[in-house]
Amino acid sequence: MKDLKQLLEQNRAWAERIKASDPEFFRTLAKQQSPKFLWIGCSDSRVPSTQLVGMAPGEMFVHRNVANVVVHTDFNCLSVIQYAVDGLDVDHIIVCGHHGCGGVKAAMDNVQFGLIDNWLRHVQDVMHVHKDELAQIRDESERVDRLCELNVIEQVVNVSRTTIVQNAWERGQELVVHGWIYNLQDGLLRDLGITVDSAESLAPAYRRALPGLRRTLTGSLVQ
Ligand code: CO
Secondary structure, three states: OHHHHHHHHHHHHHHHHHHHHOOOHHHHHHHOOOOOEEEEEEOOOOOOHHHHOOOOOOOEEEEEEOOOOOOOOOHHHHHHHHHHHHHOOOOEEEEEEEOOOHHHHHHHHOOOOOOHHHHHHHHHHHHHHOHHHHHOOOOHHHHHHHHHHHHHHHHHHHHHOOHHHHHHHHOOOOOEEEEEEEEOOOOEEEEEEEEEOOOOOHHHHHHHHOOOOOEOOOOOEOO
């Protein structure tokens, strides 16, 4: 209970600090939120979305799960995307993975942890698509880090192919999907070079991000 007491004390100190610099901050924010960004990231405690981009409450809508996976049947994630796009009219969706991701490593190692193994099957699907590139990386931690990056790129594709995002583009809404990776070693974010701002730009953006992979977006390998 001591730990929880400390959390509540820290919360009071945090709220006091904000109120000291802006007495109206909470009252204004309580009325509405208008974030311009949706962050889809990993649940890992070392990757605190708003904190690492220096954002205040109200500036970023957030969804986090193990290994930042976007699955077309996950109504939790889809609901977040739908409300962010249709309700909040965000301008950007950022899928952010991180190097050394435990979920990605577990998927690669194919070890059993329980229920979560089924969730991580999605990361294994990514691994199978990119098995040739991954097989060329000898160092194990480098191979995990590359799968972390490839997983982000594939999740950007999944976000872009949701009916929610497709319909937003169809009606002319400005919406850009990005893929980023966070380095736990230096605290820095890096853009993975897949930026999608329309249905038509998805396939070229995917090819640019993965020049070595000759794969169509329907999943089949092409000549
Ligand atoms: Co992770």
